[in-house]
Amino acid sequence: MRLVCPVCGERDRREFYYQGAALARPDGSDWGPDWEDYLHNRDNPAGVTRDLWQHEQGCGAWLIVTRDTVTHEVLAVALAAEAGA
Amino acid sequence: MVELQAESPGEGRLPVTAGDLRLSEVVRERMTWLAPYKGQAAALSEAMQAAHGMGWPKAGRMTGRKGARAMWFGRDMALLIGPEPDPGLAAHAALVDQSDAWAVLALEGPGAPEVLARLCPLDLRDQVFKRGHVARTEVAHMAGAIARMGADNWRIMVFRSMAGTLIHEVETAMRRVAARRNSPREGADRAHHLP
Ligand SMILES: [Zn+2]
Numbered sequence: 001m002r003l004v005c006p007v008c009g010e011r012d013r014r015e016f017y018y019q020g021a022a023l024a025r026p027d028g029s030d031w032g033p034d035w036e037d038y039l040h041n042r043d044n045p046a047g048v049t050r051d052l053w054q055h056e057q058g059c060g061a062w063l064i065v066t067r068d069t070v071t072h073e074v075l076a077v078a079l080a081a082e083a084g085a
Numbered sequence: 086m087v088e089l090q091a092e093s094p095g096e097g098r099l100p101v102t103a104g105d106l107r108l109s110e111v112v113r114e115r116m117t118w119l120a121p122y123k124g125q126a127a128a129l130s131e132a133m134q135a136a137h138g139m140g141w142p143k144a145g146r147m148t149g150r151k152g153a154r155a156m157w158f159g160r161d162m163a164l165l166i167g168p169e170p171d172p173g174l175a176a177h178a179a180l181v182d183q184s185d186a187w188a189v190l191a192l193e194g195p196g197a198p199e200v201l202a203r204l205c206p207l208d209l210r211d212q213v214f215k216r217g218h219v220a221r222t223e224v225a226h227m228a229g230a231i232a233r234m235g236a237d238n239w240r241i242m243v244f245r246s247m248a249g250t251l252i253h254e255v256e257t258a259m260r261r262v263a264a265r266r267n268s269p270r271e272g273a274d275r276a277h278h279l280p
Pocket of ligand 1: 005006007008009055058059060061
């Protein structure tokens with residue numbers, strides 16, 4: 001598996017660290033179903049998913065990777081700082 | 086009174102050779118991390134140009150020349166190598182002294198890319214990784230950097246505390262590449278197919 005880092009270009013999977021699903025953080029700090037979802041519930045889709053990865057052994061950037069869990073196709077890689085998590 | 090003496094990261098362990106390959110320690114230079122403040126990258130580049138004669142390097146590249154160089158070193162980060170940083174740079178960037186933080190080795194000789202290919206997952210072919218290119222990558226499972234200074238002249242950097250491991254790993258790879266190159270059946274005719 002290779003990912004095209006927007007900063008460094010195409011790199012081997014060994015340079016990247018996988019964090020988990022890229023989720024929108026709920027607004028506000030009051031506890032509610034949105035926060036419960038954010039902390040505990042994951043979809044585990046057979047298909048397109050968005051994950052957070054870090055180019056840990058490269059430029060250090062946090063990335064949002066859109067990929068297909070069925071075909072293993074990587075559809076997009078964007079800087080988390082620009083795309084928003 | 087204890088007499089303290091400064092030692093380089095590779096003190097007493099370098100140089101080593103294998104066939105035509107040579108691994109040595111680069112004479113220590115002043116090294117400073119430059120991390121531009123938000124929106125200050127262009128102003129920093131101008132200040133660098135005025136004070137040190139080189140601008141901000143693009144991702145994966147170096148600017149300047151021997152004695153005064155800027156090496157890209159991560160997202161929004163570069164390493165100023167050689168000069169004492171001009172105080173004016175501090176208006177645009179955070180400056181962090183790195184002079185003693187890194188082991189900086191020079192790998193020279195034909196077959197150097199074959200040695201590096203055993204240690205890191207980069208594409209090091211001539212048409213991809215050229216003179217003046219640099220990459221942050223993993224080197225023998227350590228976070229490091231690899232730069233190409235010339236056709237057969239490479240730099241390898243890891244944190245200073247890992248210097249011994251790096252020297253061991255590179256030397257082992259050098260001996261294996263040299264052995265293959267010297268073996269008439271395995272080495273010589275394979276070697277010229279590689280970059
Ligand atoms: Zn990167």
